[in-house]
Amino acid sequence: MTPTPYRFWWARRKFLASVLGALTLVGTACGTGRDGTPSTSTQTGVFPVTVKAANGDVRIDQRPERIVSLSPTGTEMLFAVGAKDQVVAVDESSDYPPEVPKTDLSGLQPNVEAIAKFNPDLVITSDDPNNLVKSLDALDIPVMRQPPARTLDDTYQQITQLGVATGHSTEAANLVADMKSRIERLVKLAPKFSEPPTYYHELDATGYTVTSRTFIGEIYRLVGLKNIADAATGTGSEYPQLAAEFVLKADPDLIFLADTKCCGQSAKTVAKRPGWKEITAVKTGAVVELDDSMASRWGPRVTDFLDVVVQALAKLESAKS
Amino acid sequence: MELVAVQRVPPEVRGTKLRWRTGVVAISCLLAAGLAGILIGPVRLSPVAVGQELLDRLPLIHLPSDLSPREQAILWQLRMPRVALGGLVGAALAMAGAAYQGVFRNPLVDPYLLGVAAGAGLGVTLALVYFPGQAGWPIDPLPIAAFTGALIGVALTYVLGRSNGKSRTTVTLVLAGVAMASFFTAVQIYFQQRHADTFREVYVWILGTLATSGWRQVILILPYVAASGIALILCRRLLDVMSVGDEEADTLGIRAARVRLAVVAAATLGTAAAVAVSGLIGFVGIIVPHTMRLLFGESYRVIVPLSIIFGAAFLVLADLMARTALTPTEIPLGVVTAVVGAPFFLLVLRRARRVG
Numbered sequence: 001m002t003p004t005p006y007r008f009w010w011a012r013r014k015f016l017a018s019v020l021g022a023l024t025l026v027g028t029a030c031g032t033g034r035d036g037t038p039s040t041s042t043q044t045g046v047f048p049v050t051v052k053a054a055n056g057d058v059r060i061d062q063r064p065e066r067i068v069s070l071s072p073t074g075t076e077m078l079f080a081v082g083a084k085d086q087v088v089a090v091d092e093s094s095d096y097p098p099e100v101p102k103t104d105l106s107g108l109q110p111n112v113e114a115i116a117k118f119n120p121d122l123v124i125t126s127d128d129p130n131n132l133v134k135s136l137d138a139l140d141i142p143v144m145r146q147p148p149a150r151t152l153d154d155t156y157q158q159i160t161q162l163g164v165a166t167g168h169s170t171e172a173a174n175l176v177a178d179m180k181s182r183i184e185r186l187v188k189l190a191p192k193f194s195e196p197p198t199y200y201h202e203l204d205a206t207g208y209t210v211t212s213r214t215f216i217g218e219i220y221r222l223v224g225l226k227n228i229a230d231a232a233t234g235t236g237s238e239y240p241q242l243a244a245e246f247v248l249k250a251d252p253d254l255i256f257l258a259d260t261k262c263c264g265q266s267a268k269t270v271a272k273r274p275g276w277k278e279i280t281a282v283k284t285g286a287v288v289e290l291d292d293s294m295a296s297r298w299g300p301r302v303t304d305f306l307d308v309v310v311q312a313l314a315k316l317e318s319a320k321s
Numbered sequence: 322m323e324l325v326a327v328q329r330v331p332p333e334v335r336g337t338k339l340r341w342r343t344g345v346v347a348i349s350c351l352l353a354a355g356l357a358g359i360l361i362g363p364v365r366l367s368p369v370a371v372g373q374e375l376l377d378r379l380p381l382i383h384l385p386s387d388l389s390p391r392e393q394a395i396l397w398q399l400r401m402p403r404v405a406l407g408g409l410v411g412a413a414l415a416m417a418g419a420a421y422q423g424v425f426r427n428p429l430v431d432p433y434l435l436g437v438a439a440g441a442g443l444g445v446t447l448a449l450v451y452f453p454g455q456a457g458w459p460i461d462p463l464p465i466a467a468f469t470g471a472l473i474g475v476a477l478t479y480v481l482g483r484s485n486g487k488s489r490t491t492v493t494l495v496l497a498g499v500a501m502a503s504f505f506t507a508v509q510i511y512f513q514q515r516h517a518d519t520f521r522e523v524y525v526w527i528l529g530t531l532a533t534s535g536w537r538q539v540i541l542i543l544p545y546v547a548a549s550g551i552a553l554i555l556c557r558r559l560l561d562v563m564s565v566g567d568e569e570a571d572t573l574g575i576r577a578a579r580v581r582l583a584v585v586a587a588a589t590l591g592t593a594a595a596v597a598v599s600g601l602i603g604f605v606g607i608i609v610p611h612t613m614r615l616l617f618g619e620s621y622r623v624i625v626p627l628s629i630i631f632g633a634a635f636l637v638l639a640d641l642m643a644r645t646a647l648t649p650t651e652i653p654l655g656v657v658t659a660v661v662g663a664p665f666f667l668l669v670l671r672r673a674r675r676v677g
Binding site for chain 1: 364394515517521532535649653
């Protein structure tokens with residue numbers, strides 16, 4: 001997917017692994033999922049542990065062996081820290097990595113009894129609809145709520161927590177270190193512009209987008225991009241709905257489509273919208289089709305997302321010169 | 322005051338007394354619905370074991386079942402409170418619907434008529450926007466916000482629904498309710514738009530759910546629903562008189578406006594409590610009283626008590642559908658009641674047209 005930085009990073013992963021010697025770096029790969037090394041970790045951590053999740057302190061008495069994840073991001077994190085053999089069921093939206101034990105459990109309209117049927121010893125969720133957390137508490141099933149991250153640090157913290165909770169704290173620490181170094185490298189790799197390019201991150205075709213104060217916005221900010229939606233900062237929502245006229249007037253240099261799967265948008269459909277042909281990004285072919293799920297989850301694949309952004313910048317630079 | 326008036330009302334000719342055979346049938350239906358609600362769910366619990374569990378809780382009987390602790394928790398912490406809450410909410414909405422239809426002399430009226438729903442919706446949205454993350458709260462702010470919003474909505478409607486210095490007529494009240502509801506809904510959507518991250522939570526609430534945990538919500542709304550129920554049962558004769566018309570009621574020595582205020586207050590209290598814990602569940606307040614009317618006669622002396630019982634039974638069954646039809650996902654309860662309710666509503670409309 002991402003030739004140069006990817007290989008470089010991979011090589012360094014191997015180097016790191018050899019340095020750490022005894023520790024096998026498990027199938028994390030920051031979400032590439034291609035190095036599906038089976039979890040051979042012998043370190044199980046010391047239980048009981050108490051982790052501080054969004055729903056308060058969660059005590060876990062033994063290494064969980066029957067985890068149910070209702071959070072697609074949580075699922076990605078669990079697999080990335082090497083807890084994959086401990087996961088018995090994931091919700092219908094968890095689709096990454098492909099080998100997840102997908103069920104038709106719902107994270108949006110969950111039924112607690114249906115979850116209890118899996119006899120879980122740990123449940124991961126990002127939201128708390130239908131009194132989910134309290135109901136699981138009533139059944140004495142430990143539950144960790146990990147809400148959508150607002151910053152990269154939230155992501156690191158959630159990964160670390162999941163590592164502790166599942167007995168994979170070392171792998172989690174390594175994963176976080178890898179993510180940090182990969183991000184650092186990608187940021188260095190990103191071309192610098194005298195005038196920062198502007199971008200529009202599209203959540204759907206009706207103009208919903210993000211400001212720089214969101215998790216997604218933070219990723220773009222890392223490489224110095226300027227968000228056209230920041231004009232809407234302070235109107236109350238960090239997920240404002242921009243008028244099409246405003247997008248035309250702002251004339252972004254880059255358009256990122258995070259609505260390719262949900263809503264069938266593509267560079268082609270964007271170009272066909274009335275007036276959008278005149279936008280610089282459309283004229284120069286700088287409309288980037290993102291994988292919706294990669295660009296909306298705050299898990300380990302956020303580095304892949306940044307990678308795509310950096311590639312788009314590189315293309316933009318070569319087009320200019 | 323009103324109670325004194327009741328004594329002066331001569332018994333109506335068409336008013337029938339609630340026959341106690343009907344009462345027995347109604348109670349049996351409710352018990353059957355409750356039992357089905359307790360026995361059926363995504364997790365299979367053996368009926369024998371559940372029976373033992375229930376008997377075991379009775380005094381002087383010791384009959385331990387072979388349910389595992391987790392199954393016991395499913396029974397006592399998930400299903401039983403949910404069935405109880407469904408019964409309370411269904412009863413509250415159905416009797417409020419019956420009462421509103423009586424005092425407004427309009428068969429199409431539902432408990433949300435005077436802005437209860439819109440007020441509660443705005444309350445919930447504001448609570449989600451300004452007090453997000455209720456994990457650390459000792460009490461859940463959402464029901465309180467919904468309850469307060471609902472009461473404010475109706476109070477405003479009532480105060481504003483005064484026509485030209487004269488007393489409130491049903492028409493001005495209903496129109497004021499429509500205006501208030503549009504206004505509140507607009508404000509709610511405005512806040513929702515500015516805080517899109519709360520959208521999903523508001524959405525879940527708007528579609529209605531009985532997903533609870535433990536008995537907290539049941540205890541929370543029990544006093545309000547009980548008070549509302551007792552008041553409406555006491556008012557059932559007055560509702561019969563009111564259905565004739567304000568002026569006729571006046572000649573019978575009943576102050577129509579005052580009775581209307583009392584009935585609206587009682588019905589609103591129950592509705593607001595129901596809305597606070599379950600969100601917006603449509604159609605219960607319309608279809609249940611109308612079914613009673615079709616089956617058992619026009620008198621509110623029959624309709625009000627039977628609406629309470631059958632409203633409870635109906636919502637328990639609807640919720641059973643909501644949580645089992647698409648296992649392991651839940652269907653929003655408001656969707657189930659509307660799917661059943663909308664066709665029925667059309668039937669009622671057809672009948673009303675033929676009669677009128």
